[in-house]
Structures are given as C-alpha cells and as structure tokens.
Amino acid sequence: MTNAPDEPKPAAGTPTGPVLFYTETLLEHFRNPRNVGELAEADTDGFGLVGDPSCGDQMKLWIAVRDGRIAKIAFQSFGCPGAIATSSMLTELAEGKPIEEARRITDDDVIEALGGIPENKKHCSLLGVQALQVALGDWEGRQAAKAARS
Template identity: 75%
Template sequence: MDTPNEQSGYAGPVLFYNEEVIDHFTNPRNVGELPEEETDGFGLVGDPSCGDQMKLWISVKSERIEKIAFKSFGCPGAIATSSMLTALAKGKSIEEARRISDDDVVEALGGIPERKKHCSLLGVLALQAAIKDWEKRRAAGKEEGK
C-alpha cells in the first residue's frame, strides 16, 4: 500500500492526526464571530503574514463564559486546537478558563504531532487576551458608573 507521500508525490514529512483532531478540523466548534453587542472580550494573536492567526470573542455572564467564538487562519492543527480550546472554555468561570493550558488542549484532543504542539498555544493566548480585554472593559464600565 502506498503511503500518503507516495500517492501525492509530496516529499515532506507525513503528519498523522487522530480522529478527534480530524473531527475538530473538519467540524470546528464555535467558529464564527459574536455580534459586537454580545462581545464582552476580544483577543487577537498571531500574524497572518508569516503564519497562524486567531481571533476570539467571549460573552461573559455572571463571570462565566456564556458564548465563545473564533476565527483562525492556519493549518489543520491550528484550527483543531482553536476549536477544542473554545469547547473547553465554554461554560467555564473566568478563573477556570484562565487556567486552561496548551497541554490541556492537546490532552483533550488525544495528542497532536510534536511539531504541531505550538498550535495549541495560539488558542490559549487568544483566550488570555480576550479575558484581559473583558477585565479592561469591566473596569472601564465600573469607572463610568461612579
């Protein structure tokens, strides 16, 4: 039987993704944007001119992530890990979401190829940025309410 490299003529390394990663890549959860009026926090990480980028929106009610959405530009690993990150964060308190690590994302996916582990950090950094934005907006709202 031919390997994927022999079938396609591709000479690079073969990356094998498990079923969970493939599922999150082909059927990403929480993909899209939240409307501005529902957005309590926004995070943007990466640089599309040289690699992966992720935008992440959160809606927070009673200090819990009620809604979360993302758009990622990147490889299958970036899309799958972004999807899983949102699945892990949805419904969590801000403090629980803040503690989600890239290792948690990889573990929830059942592993990813070693050379793609950096992709899992993309979503975590975007979530951290969105939480910081939520905190900033919340503090500004309290200041305005005085």
C-alpha cells in the first residue's frame, strides 16, 4: 500500500509514541471533537445507542431531521481515541446530508476522511456508523408511528 497523499509526515521533534500512529486529522478530531453533547428531547427525531462488546466502547447519537435532511446531530462516546475521532468525523460527514445520503455513509468513508486509522483500531470506527444507522431506524419508526396516529 502506498502512503495516502493526505497522510502528514511527522515533523522533526514530534513526540514519539501513540501520536505517530494517528493522522493529524484524527488527532485534531480527538482534541476538538465536533457535535459533542446531546439533543433536547423535543429536538430529537432519532436516537441510537451502540456498544462494542469486544472492547467495551459505547456511543450515543442523536439526530434532528428537518425537510428530509439531518439538521442537527450530536454524540457522546466512551472509548479510545479511534472511537472518539471516528464518531466526531461521522457527525461532520452526516450533518446537513439528506437522509438517503447519510444512510450510505460507511466506515471506510469515515476512515478515508480521517486519512486512515491504525489497523487494530478499525473496529472502533464501526461504532459511529452503526449508531447513525440505529438513529435513522429510530427516526423511521417514529415517522411510522406518527403516520399511524394521524
């Protein structure tokens, strides 16, 4: 495999250690994760809670849908740097997207957007995508329930 063009080279004097195993983009999302928090009950159109039993990671994700698009998205994550950064990147990719497009986001899309992720961390990147799928399913369920009531 060749180096991805956006894979930043560590500058001289960069501290060694786990930092070098992660791309600058991933580290940036770890330091400043986007869309952290939760949506108010009244704002929430869909909610997803997923966990990775192999490592104990857990993620909660809230979405608000307006005019068929993800208008607001928020997450909370208990997990490793990979889990936090991939969740953050996922919310960035999904925000503002039409539902159908959001549904098609894969973990490879998230990994690519982060400029790659260490091999042993790939399973962490699944959580965000899974949580979004669950939240979208929840939204659909709520839509169906609403339709049945009216």
